[in-house]
Amino acid sequence: MEKLINDFSFGLFIWQIILFLLLLFLLRKFAWKPILKAVEDRETGIKEALDSAEKAKLEMANLQADNEKLLQEARAERDTMLKEAREMKAKMIADAKEEAQAEANKTIANAQTAIEGEKKAAIAELKETVANLSVEIAEKVVKSELSNKDKQLELVDSMLKDANLNN
């Protein structure tokens, strides 16, 4: 220990402190700070590059998913459109059929009414003709038979009866 203390050189100690602090100061200013900064910048650069690559990858995946979705949507839309068209076709056919049926029915009904009318008109005409004929016949019969009064009355009576019965 005594030798150690004896060996201790105060001058060297002072030189060491001065030189070391000077070295520390100079290296800090001219070496360590720029080196550490450059290394840190590089590391953040690498990290950022990796991050952005990751982000790009994610975006790419998103884009792909979007594309897939769009495709799926388009496909679904096409399917619905086709389905709608098919339905529309079926409906149109059904509607046409229905309309045709209705038209036919209407035509038939019209025809029937027309026939009915014609029939009635024909019947009426027939009745009229028959009546006229009857009147003419009756006139002739009356002209021939109404020579006496009794017979005339009798005839009127019987004819009235007949007329009532006919109706």
Added chain:
Amino acid sequence: MRKNTLVRVLSVLILAVGFSATAAPQKDDGDSPKDTKTEIKEYIAHHLQDSHDFNIMASTDEETGEVHHYGFPLPVIFWDDGKLHTFMSSKFHHGETAVESQGNHYKLYHSKIYRVDADGNLNYDEAHGDHPTGRVHLDLSITKSVVMMLVTGLLLIWLFRSLAKSYGKNGSIPKGIGRFFEPIVLYIRDDIAKANIGEHKYKRYMPFLLTVFFFIWFLNMFGLTPLGVNVTGNIAVTAALAILVFLLTNFTGTKDYWKHIFDPLGDGMPWIGKAIIYIILIPIEILGLFIKPFALMIRLYANMTAGHVVLMSLIGLIFIFKSWVGGPLSFGLSFAISLIELFVALLQAYIFTMLAALYFGFASETHEHAEEHDGEVAHL
């Protein structure tokens, strides 16, 4: 590529061992083995100390017995007797002659400057026997260690400045030698600073941790070169580093850090119970404040010194054995130890940085973290 690097590292190591061997003492054949041993011992002790010259090697002339030193002198600056003294260390002639400066005489004794009388004799303390007095305490000389610190500092600035610049030029990618150092910087940031201090507060300690790591590592590595400098094995250097860690820890300490020291049990116990425990606990905690940096200081100093002693002793064995068996054997051993020392150089730098970060982590802990330890005596 890897093989080339390995070959390069190995060749540097072989050179290192070889040079160190030539730097070891040269002795005349006539001397007894005991003298060689003593001389090696002294040589190692001398090597471990700081020096006022930058000595690379010394050799003794076979004929005249004169010692030649190869290296260069360094400026000597010290304050003594109210005056500033400056001269080149070559005037000391490696401790052989006294230098006259500003009316006083000075001489090197065991690598330290002592004031001597006009004849160059050391003054001895009457009471302590062989302890010389007159040591110059305020010795601010540019010693070998200071030179190595300057060289290391400049090397670090140049290396890491170029790394910092290469980012701008090369699109955030390091170039050249920076490719080797960047992972180490990142390791210190991620596995030392972030792991021990925490994600939010590690930033302000980063410059200190990085500087301390590379400073210690590079100086440890320089210690393994044939230049034979033992900067990190010098107690003054490690003490300075440890004191900086101590100051930084305690000046950046949060409220919770101090609470941990003076009130570690928190509200987990009634005050009467705490008072009894605290009589023992608080002094231990306060002692711990100083023991932590003290351990840092001793650990680095002891490890580096031990490594140098072992390595140089093994090299010294060559000169003790002086045989065909002993030479290669100690060469092989010192080579193996050199490899281990290469690892220890990194390991000790890592441990120092790691522990400093751990202490900073304690200092910067906030309440959320402290709650985890509530009612428990943490960080003794």
